Structures are given as C-alpha cells and as structure tokens.
Amino acid sequence: MTEPSREDCLTRDAADPLAHHRAQFDLPDGTIYLDGNSLGVLPKSVPERIERVIRQEWGRDLIRSWNTADWYTLPARVGGKIARLIGARAHEVVAADSTSVNLFKLLTAAVRLRPGRRVILSESGNFPTDLYVSQGVSGLFDGIELRTADKADIAGAIDDDVAVVSLTHVDFRSGQMHDMATVTEAAHEAGALMLWDLAHSAGALPVDLNGCGADLAVGCGYKYLNGGPGAPAFLYVAEALQAAIDQPLSGWMGHSDPFAFVTDYAPADGIRRNLCGTPPVLAMAALDAALDVWDRVDLQALRDKSVAMCDVFIQLVERRCDGLGLTLASPRDSEMRGSQVSFRHAEGYAVMQALIDRGVIGDFRSPDLLRFGFTPLYLRYVDVWDAVDILTDILSTGSWNQDAYKRRAAVT
Template sequence: MMISERSATLDRTACERLDRDDPLRSFKDEFVLPPNTIYLDGNSLGAQTKGAANRAQEVIADEWGTGLIRSWNTAGWFDLPTTLGDKVAGLVGGGAGNTVVTDTTSINLFKAASAALKMQATDAPERRVILTQRENFPSDIYMLQGLAEQLGDDYEVRLVDDAEVTAGFPNTMTAEVALVVLTHVNYRTGRLFDMSSTTSAIHAGGAMVIWDLCHSAGALEIDLAGSGADMAVGCTYKFLNGGPGSPAFIWVAEALHNRATQPLSGWWSHAKQFDMSPEYAPAEGIRRYLTGTHSAISMSVAEVGLNTFGRADMAQVRAKSLALSDLFIDLVEARLSAHPVEVITPREHEHRGSQVSISHPEGFAIMSALIERGIIGDYREPSILRFGLTPLYIGFTDVWDTVEALRDILDNRTWDAPEHKLRSAVT
C-alpha cells in the first residue's frame, strides 16, 4: 500500500493498479457519490452512506409512524446514546460504557471542561488557567472563553502555539494551569499530535486534558484509555459519515465518571429519570453526561455510518490514509513546482492526520475553480486549500486526477475569473 518512490516515476496507470490492489476498495460501494465527482471534503462533512436514507425512512414511517411513543422502548430509542457510544468507543479506544453520543461537540466540550474544572477546584483550587492551541478550532476557544467568563474568580484562557504543544509545554505548564484542551489533528494544517506523550506531559504538570477528536475519529487509530486521557469530545458527521449536524460524542475515563457533575443537568442525566422528582440526582457512570431528549432520527442515521466503520480494519484505514497523502504531497511537489504552492501538512507520518493542506495566495479562487470541475475540497483562511482523504471512498486515481486538475487550473489561470472570487456563506 505504501508508496516508496517519489511520484515523478508514477503515472495514472500506476494509481489505477494501486486502486485494484486496495483491500478497502469494496467500501466505496457503500456510499452515495454523485457521478463525475471526486469528494475530498469528508474532513468537514462525510459522504452519505447508502443505508442512511432507508434507515431514516424506517424510523419515520415505521418506528415513529406506527410505533409512536412506544418506540422509545420497542425500537431502542431510549438507549441510543449509550448504544452508539459503545460503537464510537470501539473506534477511539475508549472501552465499553465510557462514551455517549449526544448534543454537539461545543456543548459536550462545555460539559467536559466544567466537570474537569470542578474536580480541579477540589484538588488544586489555585489552578485557574485553561490552555488551548491558538490553532484550535475557533468554536472550542469560544466555548472555553465563555466558560471562563461565567466562572469568574480569575479563570482565564491562554493560547499556545503548536510548537509549544509538540515540545511538551516547556514554557506554559505552570502551577496555575488546571486544564488543557487540545484538538488531536489541527483542522487547518492536518498536523497530528501524539496523544500519549502529550497527555503524560500535561499530567506531569498537574493539569487535566480534554482531547477534541473531530478531525481524527474514523481517520486513524486512537487509544484514549491507553494514553491515559481524562476526557474527549468529537463529532460523527466528518470521517464517521453520520450526516450534516449529526450528534457528537463525549468520552470520560471510567475513574472520573462519578467525581463531578456537569452543569447542563437535564432530565436525561438524572439517576431516576421517570420518577419526575423536582430534585436533581445525577446518574451513575457516563449517563450523567447526557442532557435532554435526543433526536431518534439523526441518531439512527448516524448509526449507519458507525456500523460501516465497524466492518473496517482501522489499521488498513490508517495505512491507506498515509499512502494517499504521501501520493498527494509528492504529486503537488513534483507537478506544481512552477507555482507559489506550499504544502503545510507535515511530511512525517507520526505528525500527519488524514488531510493534505496546501497554501496559495489565490487559494479561495483556485478551490472555486476546482469545485466547478466536480472536485470538491474546501478553503480556510489564510489562503489554505484543504483536501480530506477519506480512505473508505477515496482512491489513488482520485488523487492523481485532483492534482492534474490543479495543474491545469494554475497553468492556465482559470481561477482568475470573476465568478471564482465570489464568496458564499460557507467556504
């Protein structure tokens, strides 16, 4: 699977041969992909699984239409957060009974960070600083800033550069730090951070850690429990193909389940939900991180994507991801060298997620011209073109064709047209 030679010796025929030998090639048939389209934005929204529409129709027509409210029991709606949670846990090394699928990533981060800070307030009340990456996804930073503002009493959020994280926080892990919140894969650059060594460095400094797995769950092997992580959050609509806005997940190490309560203490996290008591009593275990009633429709559709991954070998997924990104980087460097294009994704496998990001001063217009040709990636400021490599439905020929289209767009300046300069609400 791995490509050892530089891509100057490769051609499209060689890529076709790699696709024929791909042990994951049959999975592409399980996704709905429009004809004449290469979809390289699964790191933002995964492709639709072929079973998703049928499952949604089944829930709407049968479970809701016929079963009505009985389906909370008869169709298993009530247990969907934990049922799906265990399926997510199998993909992130979380262990059974430690994950629930619920709410959004931002809400779950708020819950996890609040609980972690409550624990630290008991154990080390002098610690009131939250560290997170300057390059973290903005929503994570905003949620932490809002939480710090609500807590008051000198709580603050400090931003650190990726280099500081990679080095193990030599300058920023002070006695004031209570919590570190890190995105496992940088959403702009695709840089992957080592979970085990980074978690150890944080714990050695006396802080707790929450990992955001939005850009890594379903794309690479993860071992939350083995790394000693405290908590993690993530979404199901990117590499896990759960559908637009599908529910997120929260994982909490078993030893921490009952040490604190989270602040959004809705009735789904109550110990005896249907007693309808006016007094709140948190459930034991991971269910205390639920909040309110979940959507049976979106949860059931998300389960289709999780079931697809349940049949995939994550070691093979990771191997193909790295091979695809190796090819992409090699081809960009070999075939686009006449243009001001820079690969900003790390070359080292141990530091690379499942995307390739390149920069160009006219990145937005270039991506617009590429999408016009049916090759869909996305754009992020400043000047970054992102290409998500989802191994279950992207092949080596797709990578070749993408770079060739980029070469043509750059050589002929087809990006330099008024229609490619117009921006929509979502880039």
C-alpha cells in the same frame, strides 16, 4: 524518484484491502470528494434506516418506539460504536449534542475537578469553537482564565496552575497531529486533566484514548463518521473519572431516574450523566446506521492507506504544480500528519471554486488554505491522481482567474 502514473494508481487500487468499502457509500458521479473531513458522504444504509424510523417507528408506532425501537438507549449505543474507533470502552462514550456543547460540559466539569487551579490551557491556533467555549467557561468562574500557547510551546506551558489542557488532536488547518501520549503524560505530571478534541481524528486514524490515559474527549459525528449534516457529536469520560464528573447541563436525561420525575437532580451513574435533554432521534438513527460501515474495518489498514494517499497527493502536487504558486502547509512527515493535506495559494478561494466547478471538492480555510481531506473507505488512488491532474490544469491555464470564482459564499 518519479511520481506515480495513473496506471500505478490503478494498480494500487486493485491491491487495496479497503477497496470493497467504497460500495457502501452513495457517491455522486463525476465527483472526486476530498471533503470528508468537513462532511462525510452518505452511507447507502442511512436513507433506508431513516425511512423506517420515520414511517414505521414514528409514523405507526409513535410514542411506543422509545421502548420498542430502543430510541431511549440510542445515545449510549451510538457512543459504544464510536468507542472502538477512539481506543475507549463502550461505557466511556456517549453520543449527544454538538461538539461545542460537549466541550462546555466537560471543560466546566474539569475546572470543578481541580479547585484552586485557575487556568484552562489551549493552543492559540485551536479550532475557534474550542477557544470560544473555553472563554465562556472561564467567564463563569471567578479567577479562571484561558491561557493559550503555540503548538510547539504547549508542553512548556503546562504548570501547576493548569486545571485542564484542552487541545485538538489533529489541527484543522494544517493537519498537524499532537503526540497524544506525550502531551497527556505532561498534563498528568503537572496534576492537570487532559481533554482531546477528536473532530479530525475519529474515523480518520486509530486513536488510543485508554492507552494514552486521556481523561476527557469530544468529537464530531458528521466528518469521518459520515453521520450527516449536523449529526450528533460524542463525548468520552475515562471510567475512573465518571463518578466525579459534575457537568453543568443537568437535564433530565442525565438524571439517575428520569421517569421518576422528582424535584431534585441526582446524576446517573456512569457516562449517562453527561446527557442533557431528549436525543434527536432522526439524527441519532442516521449516525447509528452510518457507523455500521466501521464494523469490520481494520484501523491500521485505514491509517496505512490514508498515509499513502496523502503522500501520493503531496508528491504529485509538488511535481506537477511546481512553480504554480502552491506551498505545502501540512507536515511532510506522515507521522506528524492526520488524514488531510493543505496547500497555501494567494488566490486559494478562487482556485478552490474552480476545482469544485470541475468536480473536485475540497474546502478553503481563510486566509489562503486549500484543504483536502482523504477518507480511505471511499477514495481511490486514481481519484487522487485525477484530482491533481485537474488542479494542474486549473493552475497552468489560469482558469481560476474569474470574478465568479472570487465571490465569497457564506460557507467556505
């Protein structure tokens, strides 16, 4: 099979049922953005909304806006919009804090829900914050430990010592995806709870938390959900567990009656008990506006285009950059892959800086990964073709081989 030509890519774009969504985003000229899995691009509706929140709601209406502009219910309303994207019901999701803080709340609650069990089970290659927070939670309880296993060995490591299995659905390095239904079932068979980190899943592909019977989940607002740098994260608690959740950050926003100002903590019913303090209204409003782009998005069409773009990318890179030092580090089988593709290169950092200099933005993950994210709402097939064309040029001319490209910045 020959690789697709630029013309083929333009033809696919012309027939793309998601193509019209691109107009909702503010994309810089001359940039091919393959990093929406780190920081999604700016939806055009966000600046207008933030301007209104700052000038009118804050500037003019001041404290009244907690009621008149409904600031108070933003965490639940934003959570409700995310729910559809992750296969949950609106009352099972709330936007709050960072992913790390939400992990802390839910992992602690999970350990408390399984007294007598002494293990938080995770994956050795999990995103570091997931491991660090698990270590922190373990340190708070006598006899609780974090146990890790390799991805392939997770199912075998679930036994009746395990209180909670905590995994990232789509691997941040390779994009490899766990089978959510199978792993959740294995956790439940052993009597453990199942927590999923959806940082690389929400807005990247359809997720079915309810269908899989998942207990708990967390995820980011700033990647595929386009909520902006440091956007609030979200958490999910299955309805059946909500009344039993005893999370440790028992702040006033999770109280059953915050404005009664009573001395003793009494958790709210439902998902709201998982809140802690005052929500960051500007950031919540940005995420709220950004989520409107998802209103009518068909998630199966999203997945189809994501798979097709990743397949085209892999095929083009392997054909055109053959012998130029790249090795695929993501599953070739699209069923096992999220919406990102990584290639190894011994000088991956410098190659990525050279790409960024030419307007193709991806990111580098130590020690040698070039990581490219594919966001079907605003990327075109022709972008994929052009990105590979530039990559081929950089590798075949060796233009990446410059000191300026080898100097590491603080954030890669």
